[in-house]
Amino acid sequence: MLEQKNIGPKSAQWFSDHPMLMEKAASRKSSRLLRSTPFRLALAFGLLFILAFLVAGIITYQLLKRDLAEALDDSVRETYSVVASTYSPADIEDLVAAVAAYARLNNAEDSIFLLSGEKGKRLAGNVSPFAAEDGLSTIEAGDIGQKGDDRIRILAGTVGGNRLIVGESFAETEDLEHIALMSFGWATGGIVILACGGGAFLAARAQRRLDGIERAMSDVSAGDLARRIPLEGNGDDIDVVSTHMxxxxxxxxxxxxxxxxxxxxxxxxxxxxxxxxxxxxxxxxxxxxxxxxxxxxxxxxxxxxxxxxxxxxxxxxxxxIEAGARKARFRPVDISDIMASVAEIYGGVAEDSGQSLDFTTRPASPCMVNGDRELLTQLFVNLVENAINHCPPMTRITLALRAEDDGFSASVSDDGPGIPEAERELVFRRLYRLDKSRTTSGSGLGLSLVKAIADLHAAHITLADRHPGLGITLDFPAQYQG
Ligand SMILES: Nc1ncnc2c1ncn2[C@@H]1O[C@H](COP(=O)(O)OP(=O)(O)O)[C@@H](O)[C@H]1O
Ligand SMILES: [Mg+2]
Known part of the structure; x- marks a missing residue:
């Protein structure tokens, strides 16, 4: 019971006390490794590499084997014809002497020579007489009473009524084949080590970076929003993805x-x-x-x-508005027309507070943008109401609209008290009002709404000091050419 309560760090001692848990942890680790993409890629690539090497090796080995066999056949044929050429129809002595000389000079384990006469009687040679079919064939050393288990390539034929057999052992050919096979084996071993080691190294490197991404993302999910994925700085694909993330x-x-x-x-x-x-x-x-x-x-x-x-x-x-659902209702609208009606409606209100409101500059042709008429009207109403509410009597409020190369620039300016530089960004925050405006009516949401509507229309908004007064400019992009 006591042990169960102690859920401390899983030390080596702890694991050795719980062999089953240790096994589980190890199998989790290995199944995680098997599911890791870099490891799988490295494994697949390594196996492919080894397979390609094996195929190439087997082909080379087969070609070599064939070449060696052909070379052995050529050599046997050549020896046979040299021996046979000593025969002259007049007498057989030269041939017998030649075979005897070859038989004496060569060890029967390497090369065999046999000349037998009628009834199979041996005339010369280093092996006992035996029967062989005409032409090339392969026999075992044991078949002709030789020691060892070497195979022998022989050529049998008839020369002047006698049977001539010349043969060469496969021993040398097999030695060469063995050397080739051994080198191939060692090379395969080297390739396997290289492929596995290199693959493991590359997989571990890629895995380390994926682990970095995983750690960063799990920290972010756990609430650490300041956490970022570490970059290698080499601009590779993982870095590019990490930068985007x-x-x-x-x-x-x-x-x-x-x-x-x-x-x-x-x-x-x-x-x-x-x-x-x-x-x-x-x-x-x-x-x-x-x-x-x-x-x-x-x-x-x-x-x-x-x-x-x-x-x-x-x-x-x-x-x-910020959620952007109203974009679906966007239609081509004339901002010039909207500003004119706002100026007309609020002209009287401004006059009542002893101020003046004029739409001074206005292009002759319509200024079409893609937008929501109601929201754009609300935007200009808020700006004009602000100028009326936050400026003293005698203030001149001016609306202006200019066509630019890449859109339209609309502005609402006044020569009132303005907004101090330090607060020009803050006034867009919800419920933010300047201290001196606390006594006037309003909720501090007018400019937040203006900003939300401007953002929805991709219009850039700037507050400037008109010395004296405030100038608010909205730059609408030319989304729609009417
Ligand atoms: N034309 C202006 N002249 C001077 N101050 C202004 C002007 N327009 C806005 N302000 C200041 O910006 C603040 C925020 O404006 P707004 O978001 O419309 O809120 P509200 O008008 O409800 O106070 C206002 O409280 C006011 O202090
Ligand atoms: Mg307001």
């Missing part, structure tokens, strides 16, 4: 960080109106308890909850 991880962690930021901001910023709502309700309860009129407080509470509701709706709307 690292880029995807960069983007992922930026998105997750953004989401975290947004959620934190939202939770933080919604606390204030919710607290306000709670305080109003508590005050109403208190006053109600004293029998006082709570109507005004309830109306306040309803307005506050409406505002909270509106904020949530705006947040949802921004998320939906």
């Amino acid at each position: 690292n880029q995807a991880l960069d983007r992922l962690s930026a998105l997750v960080e953004g989401m975290r930021q947004v959620s934190a901001d939202i939770a933080h910023d919604l606390k204030t109106p919710l607290n306000r709502l709670k305080m109003t309700v508590e005050q109403a309860i208190e006053q109600g308890g004293r029998g006082e009129d709570v109507q005004t407080l309830l109306i306040d509470a309803r307005e506050e909850s409406d505002r909270i509701n509106a904020t949530f709706e705006a947040l949802l709307r921004i998320s939906q």
